[in-house]
Amino acid sequence: MSINASPSADPSILIEAHGLTKRYGGQIALDAVELTLRRGELTTLIGPNGAGKTTLVRLLLGLERPSSGTVCVAEGARIGYVPQRIHVDDALPITVERFLSLGGAKRTTIETVLAEVGAVRVLNAALQTVSGGEMRRVLLARALLRDPDLLVLDEPTAGVDLNGQAELYDLINAVRRQKKCAVLLISHDLHVVMAATDHVLCLNHHVCCSGAPDAVSEHPEYLALFGPKAAQTHAVYTHDHDHAHTVAGDVVPLGSEQP
Amino acid sequence: MTLDDFVVRAMIAGIGVALVAGPLGCFIVWRRMAFFGATMSHAALLGVSLAFLLNINVTLGIIGACTVTAAILLSLTRLKVLPTDALLGLLAHASLALGLVAISFQETLRVDLMSLLFGDILSVSRGDLLWILGGGAAALAVLAAIWRPLLSATVHEELALVEGVRVRLTHAAFVLVMAVVVAIAMKIVGLLLIISMLLIPPAVARRFARTPEVMAFVAALVGVLSVIGGLEASLAWDTPAGPSIVTTATILFVVSLPLSRALWRALFPKHTEAHHHDH
Numbered sequence: 268m269s270i271n272a273s274p275s276a277d278p279s280i281l282i283e284a285h286g287l288t289k290r291y292g293g294q295i296a297l298d299a300v301e302l303t304l305r306r307g308e309l310t311t312l313i314g315p316n317g318a319g320k321t322t323l324v325r326l327l328l329g330l331e332r333p334s335s336g337t338v339c340v341a342e343g344a345r346i347g348y349v350p351q352r353i354h355v356d357d358a359l360p361i362t363v364e365r366f367l368s369l370g371g372a373k374r375t376t377i378e379t380v381l382a383e384v385g386a387v388r389v390l391n392a393a394l395q396t397v398s399g400g401e402m403r404r405v406l407l408a409r410a411l412l413r414d415p416d417l418l419v420l421d422e423p424t425a426g427v428d429l430n431g432q433a434e435l436y437d438l439i440n441a442v443r444r445q446k447k448c449a450v451l452l453i454s455h456d457l458h459v460v461m462a463a464t465d466h467v468l469c470l471n472h473h474v475c476c477s478g479a480p481d482a483v484s485e486h487p488e489y490l491a492l493f494g495p496k497a498a499q500t501h502a503v504y505t506h507d508h509d510h511a512h513t514v515a516g517d518v519v520p521l522g523s524e525q526p
Numbered sequence: 527m528t529l530d531d532f533v534v535r536a537m538i539a540g541i542g543v544a545l546v547a548g549p550l551g552c553f554i555v556w557r558r559m560a561f562f563g564a565t566m567s568h569a570a571l572l573g574v575s576l577a578f579l580l581n582i583n584v585t586l587g588i589i590g591a592c593t594v595t596a597a598i599l600l601s602l603t604r605l606k607v608l609p610t611d612a613l614l615g616l617l618a619h620a621s622l623a624l625g626l627v628a629i630s631f632q633e634t635l636r637v638d639l640m641s642l643l644f645g646d647i648l649s650v651s652r653g654d655l656l657w658i659l660g661g662g663a664a665a666l667a668v669l670a671a672i673w674r675p676l677l678s679a680t681v682h683e684e685l686a687l688v689e690g691v692r693v694r695l696t697h698a699a700f701v702l703v704m705a706v707v708v709a710i711a712m713k714i715v716g717l718l719l720i721i722s723m724l725l726i727p728p729a730v731a732r733r734f735a736r737t738p739e740v741m742a743f744v745a746a747l748v749g750v751l752s753v754i755g756g757l758e759a760s761l762a763w764d765t766p767a768g769p770s771i772v773t774t775a776t777i778l779f780v781v782s783l784p785l786s787r788a789l790w791r792a793l794f795p796k797h798t799e800a801h802h803h804d805h
């Protein structure tokens with residue numbers, strides 16, 4: 268019924284959920300979900316709108332309690348959370364640097380991590396003036412500053428244009444390789460998911476299917492949810508590189524004057 | 527200029543309250559809790575009458591009544607009995623009415639109702655001063671201690687929770703600080719005007735701040751200026767002290783508006799600041 272820090276027998280397991288069920292009133296949002304997140308793996312959560320993806324993530328993060336079932340988090344596991352959006356009232360004056368320091372980090376560390384995600388430009392900007400795409404990078408930096416074992420991203424590319432989406436996914440992949448952390452991603456971008464994920468969990472209140480992308484993309488429940496078009500999607504993750512990477516893993520658009 | 531002088535005592539008391547009301551008020555503005563604060567201050571009257579009834583210290587009575595009201599309010603909000611604004615209005619005026627009724631039951635009315643509603647800073651005694659400075663210092667210390675977790679939870683509560691901030695405990699401490707500040711500000715501006723001491727200085731400070739800490743500092747400063755200006759005005763023109771302090775703060779707010787600055791520039795073009803475009 269609660270979030271336990273249980274020393275699991277298998278040290279590669281970061282989070283294990285068993286029989287996770289959540290009801291809101293009479294509505295069932297999640298039905299007996301089983302989930303295992305392993306160190307270093309990229310797991311993607313897909314499913315139609317209202318399928319309970321965000322609810323599942325909130326339960327895993329301990330933001331809500333399940334109606335029944337258990338979530339076990341490996342002892343000492345640090346989780347970095349990148350929320351879908353953040354609204355800061357205009358009445359609150361706060362710079363990106365101060366926002367990032369709220370997690371407890373020092374200025375030099377903040378600068379380094381912000382450079383890694385390619386957003387050092389906005390270090391001293393007011394948080395409210397930062398654009399959507401840059402905000403994602405700032406939020407990613409906040410999560411990375413915790414030096415996480417698991418990075419949880421709730422639709423990191425919602426409201427970002429196609430080029431920006433590809434850049435963000437490349438950045439997430441680069442970060443994951445560099446920091447060797449596990450990633451849990453909620454995503455709608457099926458073609459990207461199918462190309463870059465170790466493990467896919469297709470959710471529609473219950474777990475429709477899960478496994479390696481290739482297996483999932485041929486699963487009848489997956490096809491029923493996303494239609495025949497989805498069957499071809501895993502082949503189309505090819506995008507032209509319109510940017511370069513610095514040594515630090517920075518994503519730098521070509522022809523921009525960023526250092 | 528000694529503590530025997532009632533003006534000196536009034537100055538010290540007012541400045542003491544302003545120093546903590548500014549930073550606290552910033553959080554009330556950031557968290558959109560203005561109505562919440564107003565409701566708590568209305569409950570203060572109930573605290574006064576209960577203190578007389580139970581024969582306990584008035585300040586403690588107010589802190590108790592405010593804290594209980596806040597607890598009731600938070601649990602009713604969670605139960606979704608009514609929309610929050612309706613609930614706040616209901617509770618504010620119910621507790622004010624209840625306080626007035628309870629006070630009328632006192633056999634001999636030992637309190638001056640007007641001073642409770644609008645403050646009586648010029649009658650601050652040495653004992654009051656001890657409560658105000660002690661309570662103010664304690665409130666400021668707690669606020670400083672919870673500053674980072676509270677700010678983190680104010681910016682994004684869920685992010686704070688995931689990062690291990692004990693959000694509920696921090697909120698509880700914050701509400702308690704509010705109760706203490708309401709109790710000590712009661713004597714200065716009265717329960718009907720307390721919320722303006724909490725809201726106006728941050729409203730002025732916002733225009734001059736790029737970080738939360740600077741805004742809190744400027745808010746405290748604006749509060750102190752309002753107290754000094756209001757008291758001087760009150761002495762010069764024999765106006766009521768509490769309302770004069772609030773009026774001074776309001777004038778500072780109007781002056782700080784961009785409209786006023788534009789007007790100022792139009793009238794005195796020579797005084798406009800030069801600024802360099804770096805982009």
